[in-house]
Amino acid sequence: MTDETDFLDLYAKLRLAPGCSLEDFKQAYRRHVAMWHPDRRRGSRADQLAAARLQRLTAQYGAAMDFHRRHGRLPGALQAMRAVDAVPAELEKTAVPLPEAAPRASAPPRATQRALATRWWLAFAVMAIGAVAWSTWPSSQASQEMDGEDTEEARVSGVASAPSALQALSLGMLPDEVIGIEGEPTRRADGRWEYGPSWIRFEQGVVVDWYSSPLRRLRTESPRPRS
Incomplete structure (x- = not known):
């Protein structure tokens, strides 16, 4: 069930980005449940819509918590970090060592460290910018989804x-x-x-x-x- 769960849809509903803390994730879920709980909509013809939305949200949340218990993190939390960690490894693969017969032509160790550090931080900055740009997409999607659901609920309930x-x-x-x-x-x-x-x-x-x-x-x- 966990592998088939649309976690991007869950993050969008909770207006969170992958990589959020477990506490923020739980608080956002509790707020959403309180907003869509049938007790708040007693007597409304939109009870069926609210119950279906709450049931789907609860199933997605349960799958996410099951993923956290098995992997020690929320779904998608380490994707950006893994991409950043892969950059130094690629730099090490592309580094060409100089022949030992010509030690004078090699760069001083301190200068080499500074060059690698500069390249690593540049790659990290690029990945960070990409992660920030990606994290804004769920919020926009969540806003569009909420607007559509509010319109549908108003049509069904007739209020x-x-x-x-x-x-x-x-x-x-x-x-x-x-x-x-x-x-x-x-x-x-x-x-x-x-x-x-x-x-x-x-x-x-x-x-x-x-x-x-x-x-x-x-x-x-x-x-x-x-x-």
């Missing part, structure tokens, strides 16, 4: 009462209209709905303010309401 023409947040919107556009928030507290680093504030049951973070953009025309 969004706003007209289909509403595509962006605006002041004065009702909570149901906001759910129809943004989906369920990750946290609700004191008249404020949070979507990751972004948030929407309500007063007397209508939208009065918001902040759209570049890390998780809201469907707005501007980061803050225009006065």
